[in-house]
Amino acid sequence: MTALDRDAGRTSGSAGALVGRVVVWLVFALLFAYMTVQAAGNLVSVSHRVDEFNAFLGNDPTAGSLRRSVPWLWLVLDIAIAPVAFFVALWVTRRARVSVTLAVFLVAFAAAGALWLDLQLFVPRLLDF
């Protein structure tokens, strides 16, 4: 094998690794994007339900303690989870092999999913109506 052949093999190998990493990035970008879209939909629906509930109570002064406020902090955090997890995984794997990239993105997606499930359970409990 000549040096030229070795260089060509190394180039095709690194190109293959790059393609593999790009595929991992794209697949997980779609999954994280879906999670973000669902979180954004959650924000819209929860704020709408809170508004409807408060409108139902009307201006009755005795119903003041029943009024609810939109938990913006938790809803925005819900939206931020997936992008933050994606970019942290991207930063960690910026010079990593395909196998490491896949493992890190899987862990990032699992962790983001666990946090997302936490909030799916926590936000309705805050509202309690």
Next chain:
Amino acid sequence: MSTAPPEHDDDDALSWGDADDATHVDAAHNPVAVRERAGRDTDAPETSGALIGFGVFGGLSLLYTVAWLLTASTAYVAGVDAVLSGFVDVLRFLSIVAPALWFAVVLWVARGRRTRTRLLWMLLGAVVLFPWPFLMTRSFG
């Protein structure tokens, strides 16, 4: 009588001098300039402190896994389409394996890093993956 001016090569202005010059300092061999952050020899045995730390976080990840497993039947969403329902089921499974997966991936990916770095990543995992649904769906006392 006139003397010819000495010839100057313009490139001399861009040179730091000859390597044979006694005052020449080669940056590549400058011990200050090329000092690298001390890495860990991957073949070297772990210290006792590192083993204790990994043992603590390994045990914690197993406890977290059990806690997430016990809340596997929790209804996180209701009245949603099949795609979101399937997505939540996947997340449900991943949240169960996430603590052990995080621990294993930190040990594998950061094996050449310092012990403190690996323990910090494990601490981050312990914070992020805390099984809140286990506490929220159960009453103690």
